[in-house]
Amino acid sequence: MNNYELMVILTPVLSEDEFKAAQKKYTDFLTENGGTVTHSNPWGLKSLAYPIQKKTTALYWVLEYSASSDFNEKLKIQFLRDDQVLRHMITSLDKYAVEYNAKKRSGVPTGNEKAAEA
Incomplete structure (x- = not known):
């Protein structure tokens, strides 16, 4: 099992219930194929850097999960x-990224706060 981070940009015309249903659909697909969800973070409506399909805003969702490497092809389809x-976008996470994300979620200082203050 490898660790991955998934960012999905969904159309902004979805209602809150449809947005949650889309998240549930893909997390269920993940668990049905033997994966596990580490963390789900729905960002909500954000502005896009450039228009996609004539839309300037979209719904963002970030999912951290563990799954076999062949699962990603099924998910892309x-x-x-x-x-x-x-x-x-699916990003493969190494052990340091997984540790960093866990610390960041728990509120433990990650070391980058000092650089931000300077």
């Missing part, structure tokens, strides 16, 4: 078939 998904 599901995203390409879904009209609600504007963009998606």
Whole structure:
């Protein structure tokens, strides 16, 4: 099992319930295929850096999960078939990134706060 971070950009015309249903659909797909969800973070409506399909805003969702490497291809196919998904990006996390994300979620100082203060 490898660790991954997924960012999905969904169309802004979804209601709150539809946004939650889309999140549930993909987390269920993940667990059905033997993966586990580490952390889910729905960012909500944000402005886009450039228009995508004539839209200037979109709904963002970040998911951290563990799954086998062949699962990502299945997930990409599901995203390409879904009209609600504007963009998606899957990033592989090494052990240091997983540790950093866990510390960041728990509120433990990660060391970057000193650089931000200077």
